Amino acid sequence: MNNQTPSITGANAGRSRQHNRQVVLGHIRKAGAIGRAEIARASGLSTQAVSNIIADLLGDGLLRPSGHRSAGRGAPVTQYGLNPLGGLALGVEVRPDAIIASLLDLEGSSLFTTRTDLECADPPTVAGQLTRLRDQALEHVELPARKLVGAGIVMPGPFGMRGFSEGASDLPGWENIDPAELLGAALALPVTVENDANAAAMAERVSGIARGLDSYAYLYFGAGLGLGVLAAGCLMRGAHGNAGEVGYIPVPSARGIVPLETLVSRLSVRRALAAAGILVTDMSELTALYHAQSPPLMAWLDQAAPALSLAAQTIENLFDPQTVILGGAMPAPVLDHLIDHMSMAEASVSARAGRTLPRLLRGTAGRTTAAQGAAALVINQIFTPQISAQP
């Protein structure tokens, strides 16, 4: 979470090899099926080096031959592709009342998802549950523990600052605990901790609508309203891991300038409906209300769409992303309605000629997005060279 002053690490033979493995894997993932020579051209390595690395990766089970293809003259290419079950990543979303766990393979397909209610979310309980969930997931897919390359954890944030969200979203008992350390020890795995919006953004990249993109912004309906930003292939975290708190940005409303979250969030729609006597416990209930054109819901949408437009335009101009994605805990029809009714100004760096992607896209909606995203973080790391990995 905290990537302040990353101690910059020198390169040696071993770290170069690790880097090159990731480079090769990255090219293979991008291409689907590809031969040694093409990887060599793309990476600037010699074919021999690529050959050696591929032999390694085959030995580790991360790759599998994927047929021959003859393209023009010359010997046919021996292609390789990912072996989906060659590596697994566990993703976990820890909420105050429940834990959602998900197991993803190398291609980002979900193999197993489960939800466990929590009486109490204190560190020992969560650590114990995670160990159990890890074993349960592995048992379900009948694969050995060594296939598990890491775990991603999504926990409520923001961290280290005074929040003003009214829901009790923070986890009590975690104030002075380093979750990565505690849970890494409990799981016996390398652990990555991330906020929900960044994780969800990564889920879209690994197996969703953002596949192949490396610069986009993801507006995520979670506990509040979050923003995950991928810039040149890297998640934006900020100096203290709190980047993307789009819910706090000031926007004009009928009642003056208010934080965006008071107009556009789960809590805000729930409150708007409650004022009209409609109690909503789960966002999936909005689907029916939307199809019935429920007036309080439509009224909420009418004020949410312009507020979200302003936010999206701000995001476009500050980040210059390839696209802006809307997703998270909001039914697809509601997200689609928002996208259809957001007016995006022509005066934007994103209003460029020759766009191939729409300026707004709908991402995966669902309760398990964050957990899958947590696993996606780990999957993504496998394919992304780390500039300064600790030895």
Added chain:
Amino acid sequence: MNNQTPSITGANAGRSRQHNRQVVLGHIRKAGAIGRAEIARASGLSTQAVSNIIADLLGDGLLRPSGHRSAGRGAPVTQYGLNPLGGLALGVEVRPDAIIASLLDLEGSSLFTTRTDLECADPPTVAGQLTRLRDQALEHVELPARKLVGAGIVMPGPFGMRGFSEGASDLPGWENIDPAELLGAALALPVTVENDANAAAMAERVSGIARGLDSYAYLYFGAGLGLGVLAAGCLMRGAHGNAGEVGYIPVPSARGIVPLETLVSRLSVRRALAAAGILVTDMSELTALYHAQSPPLMAWLDQAAPALSLAAQTIENLFDPQTVILGGAMPAPVLDHLIDHMSMAEASVSARAGRTLPRLLRGTAGRTTAAQGAAALVINQIFTPQISAQP
């Protein structure tokens, strides 16, 4: 400018060496004076490797011994520091009407600055002038051309989109030209092209108020209002090099929602004063007006400060920077007034306990900031390992 899908490069011995040289230089710059053993501990390299690299760097003239220091037991440390004149960087700001060039040494000190008026800013004229300016700068400092490690160029943007700035800020004749290629050939140097705000942000990092920071946002008064963002040591460029167009973000005003630039920019203050019959050609004239408490200027400030507050709060919550810096072509008293009158909400990820830096800082003001920043980009590259440099 365009860093889309950077073809990820594998590592080999030569590229590792280059990486390690930069790592070592980076640690030396950060520490000022430091011994081999400490660099080895910080970088994860062996002392022997560091020793070899330092021998190289001494041979290249980039370092110089900087005394011995005995710390406790053991042999005294042989320390090394940067040799400021070991490397030079040329920075150039190309405007429609003039070229400003600046020569920086390794420590970021300006050795030479000059301004040349332009009749015409077409590519051949600019290329010719640059060659002349390079030679003039080298002659002035009486150093050989081989000391020059690169050039940074700042040119008007944004690129590849429909602009709506009313000033004719774009350069005619450059539509289908790659400036890096043309000017690199003219100067016989590696060239980096960047926008003014990013360059100015880098100037602050190399030798200004942001020294030692690696996450901050820089609000820059240039042709319009720009934003340079450094995130984890890297400049944010966006998918098409247009990130940071903060002037376009929508903000509420007395006349409804307008782009920030219409309220806060050089053009906007000039227009506000012109409406009161005061014609301002150079921003330095604002200093006198401010000290005289000129009513139209104070009125402009009264509407600019809240608009800028909203932008700064948005920036804080989206980027989670260590601080937000205001700078560029606006006199220091005006910037200070803005900072003093911007109200920063408590509901922000930046309102954290234990801050050591103010949330708002004033950066270097001046006409040569962008040109120095252009050179600072090159200086910064010397100390920053490039994740995927082309061979």
Added chain:
DNA sequence: GATTTAGCTCAAGTAAGTTGAGCCTGCGCC
């Protein structure tokens, strides 16, 4: 069917980092 072309492998060569022994310096203890 000969030729060309591209992919791949084998074997030797090279660059650069690591390891471990040993030297030097100067503080600190006896």
Added chain:
DNA sequence: GGCGCAGGCTCAACTTACTTGAGCTAAATC
């Protein structure tokens, strides 16, 4: 005041992983 010891540094041998160039193979072309 001399000895011991810790830490910085260097020398030489070793290791890793990439590159280079020769040679083999298979398919498309002439």
